[in-house]
Amino acid sequence: MTPLIDVSGLTIRSASQPLMQPLALTLHAGRPLTILGETGSGKSLLAQAIMGLLPDGLHSDGDVCIQGQRLSTSERQALWGKQLAMLPQEPARALDPTMASQQQVSEVHQLVLQHTPEQSQQRSAESLQSLGLVNDGDKIPSQLSGGMAQRLAFAAATAAGAQIVLADEPTKGLDASRRNDVCRLLRQHIERSPERHGLLTITHDVDVARQLGGDIIVMRKGEILERGSAEQVLNQPSSDYARQLIAAAPSNWPNGLFEQPVPIPSKLLLETRGLGKQRGGRQLFGSLNLQLAEGEILGLCGDSGSGKSTLGDVLLGLVSADSGDIHWHTRVQRWQKLKLYQEPPAAFADGVALGQLIDDVIQLHGLAHQQVAPLLEALSLDASLLERPSNEVSGGELQRIALLRALLMRPKLLIADEPTSRLDPVSARDVTVLMTRALRAAHCSAVFISHDLDQLRHSCDRVLQLSEGQLHPIG
Amino acid sequence: MMPAAAIRNLLLRRLLQLLLMAWAIGTITFVLVRSLPGDMAYRIAAERYGDDAITTAAAASVRQELGLDVPAWQHYLNWLLELVQLNLGNSLVSGDPVIHNLQHQLSYTLALVFAGLLVSLLLAIPIGLLAGFKANRGADHLSLLASTLIRAQPVFSVGLLLIFLLAMNIQWLPVAGFGELKHLILPALTLGICMAAVSSRIIRNSTVDVTRSAYYQFARVKGLSRWHTFVHHGVRNISVPVVAYLGIQTVMLIEGVIMIESLFAWPGIGHALSHAIFSRDVPMIQGAALLMGMLFVVINALVDAICLWLDPRLQLSASTSNNASPTNSTGKKTAQEASL
Numbered sequence: 001m002t003p004l005i006d007v008s009g010l011t012i013r014s015a016s017q018p019l020m021q022p023l024a025l026t027l028h029a030g031r032p033l034t035i036l037g038e039t040g041s042g043k044s045l046l047a048q049a050i051m052g053l054l055p056d057g058l059h060s061d062g063d064v065c066i067q068g069q070r071l072s073t074s075e076r077q078a079l080w081g082k083q084l085a086m087l088p089q090e091p092a093r094a095l096d097p098t099m100a101s102q103q104q105v106s107e108v109h110q111l112v113l114q115h116t117p118e119q120s121q122q123r124s125a126e127s128l129q130s131l132g133l134v135n136d137g138d139k140i141p142s143q144l145s146g147g148m149a150q151r152l153a154f155a156a157a158t159a160a161g162a163q164i165v166l167a168d169e170p171t172k173g174l175d176a177s178r179r180n181d182v183c184r185l186l187r188q189h190i191e192r193s194p195e196r197h198g199l200l201t202i203t204h205d206v207d208v209a210r211q212l213g214g215d216i217i218v219m220r221k222g223e224i225l226e227r228g229s230a231e232q233v234l235n236q237p238s239s240d241y242a243r244q245l246i247a248a249a250p251s252n253w254p255n256g257l258f259e260q261p262v263p264i265p266s267k268l269l270l271e272t273r274g275l276g277k278q279r280g281g282r283q284l285f286g287s288l289n290l291q292l293a294e295g296e297i298l299g300l301c302g303d304s305g306s307g308k309s310t311l312g313d314v315l316l317g318l319v320s321a322d323s324g325d326i327h328w329h330t331r332v333q334r335w336q337k338l339k340l341y342q343e344p345p346a347a348f349a350d351g352v353a354l355g356q357l358i359d360d361v362i363q364l365h366g367l368a369h370q371q372v373a374p375l376l377e378a379l380s381l382d383a384s385l386l387e388r389p390s391n392e393v394s395g396g397e398l399q400r401i402a403l404l405r406a407l408l409m410r411p412k413l414l415i416a417d418e419p420t421s422r423l424d425p426v427s428a429r430d431v432t433v434l435m436t437r438a439l440r441a442a443h444c445s446a447v448f449i450s451h452d453l454d455q456l457r458h459s460c461d462r463v464l465q466l467s468e469g470q471l472h473p474i475g
Numbered sequence: 476m477m478p479a480a481a482i483r484n485l486l487l488r489r490l491l492q493l494l495l496m497a498w499a500i501g502t503i504t505f506v507l508v509r510s511l512p513g514d515m516a517y518r519i520a521a522e523r524y525g526d527d528a529i530t531t532a533a534a535a536s537v538r539q540e541l542g543l544d545v546p547a548w549q550h551y552l553n554w555l556l557e558l559v560q561l562n563l564g565n566s567l568v569s570g571d572p573v574i575h576n577l578q579h580q581l582s583y584t585l586a587l588v589f590a591g592l593l594v595s596l597l598l599a600i601p602i603g604l605l606a607g608f609k610a611n612r613g614a615d616h617l618s619l620l621a622s623t624l625i626r627a628q629p630v631f632s633v634g635l636l637l638i639f640l641l642a643m644n645i646q647w648l649p650v651a652g653f654g655e656l657k658h659l660i661l662p663a664l665t666l667g668i669c670m671a672a673v674s675s676r677i678i679r680n681s682t683v684d685v686t687r688s689a690y691y692q693f694a695r696v697k698g699l700s701r702w703h704t705f706v707h708h709g710v711r712n713i714s715v716p717v718v719a720y721l722g723i724q725t726v727m728l729i730e731g732v733i734m735i736e737s738l739f740a741w742p743g744i745g746h747a748l749s750h751a752i753f754s755r756d757v758p759m760i761q762g763a764a765l766l767m768g769m770l771f772v773v774i775n776a777l778v779d780a781i782c783l784w785l786d787p788r789l790q791l792s793a794s795t796s797n798n799a800s801p802t803n804s805t806g807k808k809t810a811q812e813a814s815l
Contacts (some may be wrong), residue, residue, distance in 0.1 A: 081696070088691065089689075097710050100787070107699070143791070
């Protein structure tokens with residue numbers, strides 16, 4: 001049987017340097033292929049090169065055959081929709097913000113498959129119904145939750161009937177249950193027609209690779225380290241990197257990784273009463289009652305778009321609530337309520353040595369310079385890192401420096417908003433361990449926001465899930 | 476909320492704003508005119524009859540005409556009462572009712588405004604789209620250079636250049652005047668070119684943002700052709716910030732109208748306003764300023780209504796908060812992003 005995709009000798013280069021070692025892979029109908037590796041390892045470029053969708057300034061060489069035919073980039077572009085489909089990384093951003101949901105699907109029927117408007121309406125209504133979006137056809141993307149946007153993007157991407165689906169980090173930012181939904185959706189695509197349909201998925205999530213099955217390729221920095229069947233790679237990895245990657249997945253963290261939480265003194269830091277907030281026409285939460293004790297590390301999980309970050313901003317006073325209030329039991333200054341951002345570079349000025357930025361904070365608040373050295377040690381940072389600007393240190397290091405800068409202020413409350421989601425699995429684990437340790441040492445209360453329930457379960461005193469505007473405790 | 480209902484609410488709010496605006500502009504011009512230094516009546520009489528022919532009697536008649544002989548509060552109340560009845564007084568120069576003059580001039584100004592707007596869109600849309608699709612290449616750089624050169628000089632200097640070029644050098648068009656369509660061409664061209672210098676860059680930036688967005692690429696990946704992607708996902712999304720910007724540009728439009736009408740002797744409100752200022756025709760100044768202010772509110776209300784119609788996100792926020800102001804939310808961003 002002819003393979004759906006047959007790639008050989010594929011390289012990707014920018015004007016100045018090669019970004020990927022020559023690579024070969026074959027995708028067969030009915031057998032999912034998953035490329036597993038950390039962010040920034042060139043996985044996404046690979047999918048874009050196969051699609052013929054590389055960003056300006058990047059070029060690919062080598063052969064790409066689709067169903068036995070060697071095709072040029074523009075010939076592959078002609079197959080978009082009808083034979084080749086690619087699921088977007090961030091579906092909420094891939095949907096037209098000003099167009100009603102159903103139209104984003106029905107226009108494919110009408111414009112690509114040349115169906116009549118009535119037929120297109122009917123077909124798109126059917127596919128929305130089968131994905132549980134029956135009442136959401138008139139909504140625009142900002143009214144959809146992350147999970148709904150994901151399903152709508154899937155319906156739109158495959159509406160023209162593509163056999164081959166490429167999914168680039170399809171579970172980014174989703175919590176465990178949503179992640180499983182997406183995996184099911186992808187598997188259904190294969191199961192609907194195993195002799196014709198193919199699936200190539202790119203992910204950093206070991207659990208996604210496990211659920212999809214089929215074959216796995218492990219990649220790091222543009223180089224293939226290992227390939228084989230899913231059972232073999234996940235159960236008996238032969239490369240060191242695959243072993244590290246699997247061990248770094250939060251679901252595989254050992255129980256002793258974190259210090260046992262000390263019994264929390266019952267003294268409360270804050271409590272909220274009937275907190276409510278709307279955004280973009282959607283009620284994020286209606287009446288939240290939340291208590292946070294001094295020194296407690298609270299985990300907060302939920303889908304992207306469920307209002308976790310907004311709740312964090314409301315607690316910090318960065319965003320005002322529509323209703324309800326926050327009662328502080330101790331006096332907390334503005335600079336004692338701090339935030340750790342998802343993207344560490346966003347929190348630092350460009351082109352200035354990090355040490356300078358730390359010194360500025362010390363000077364502004366009249367802090368003692370001697371505090372820095374012990375914090376560097378506690379966060380296992382090298383002092384020489386402070387001589388560099390933010391773009392010359394890795395994401396994991398930068399996030400720890402951001403934490404150091406926050407801890408200098410002796411904060412009473414720290415909101416860590418997805419602090420590890422842009423980091424590779426290994427540094428994500430290290431940052432999580434060091435962060436919780438440092439927070440406990442500083443007796444600082446924290447809300448740790450993440451979509452990864454396993455990560456929170458291991459590191460936090462208790463975990464709450466925000467969904468449909470309510471907080472649910474998770475055991 | 477349905478778009479129609481949202482738009483109706485917006486226009487109702489703007490109508491209220493229009494009344495407040497009329498009152499505010501009227502009061503400010505009233506206060507300014509009352510507080511002019513020197514004896515107003517003598518100054519105006521001097522303008523009217525010549526410096527040698529001033530008599531106390533002439534000044535007194537002017538004083539009475541302007542109502543300067545009564546206390547300020549009484550004068551203000553009289554004036555306000557007449558304003559409500561749309562009586563703006565009589566011109567001190569021609570003696571005709573101001574409202575009558577203004578009605579006549581408004582039609583000329585509107586003709587100039589719409590012709591200028593049309594020219595600016597005819598220029599800015601193709602240039603902006605071209606520069607946006609070929610961002611950071613020759614055409615884009617050229618359009619940036621041209622925009623900068625045009626915007627760096629005052630409106631009347633662009634007008635003068637066009638007069639030299641099209642009216643005096645090759646004598647295609649009349650230098651100034653009114654009456655026939657050919658008289659409208661040069662003023663409209665001047666206004667249009669000055670506005671297009673900025674709006675083409677806004678269109679360019681918006682085009683770059685949209686065509687590089689994830690959703691634009693995703694539409695192509697869904698299988699849509701380049702043309703279909705542009706028509707169905709480009710046009711509306713590119714328009715939203717551009718239309719919002721047009722509202723901000725109204726300030727420039729009004730300013731341009733005053734200069735261009737004076738330059739080309741185009742008998743609109745701007746021309747009337749500058750003449751009224753030179754001849755200290757107080758009721759005329761008040762009337763023209765009032766009408767320009769109202770024109771500003773009306774154009775902005777129209778722009779906001781179009782924004783609301785274009786962008787379903789604004790309809791959503793209009794239904795949740797009662798304080799929808801499209802130009803404030805999207806317009807501010809555009810102004811910052813404009814590379815000019």
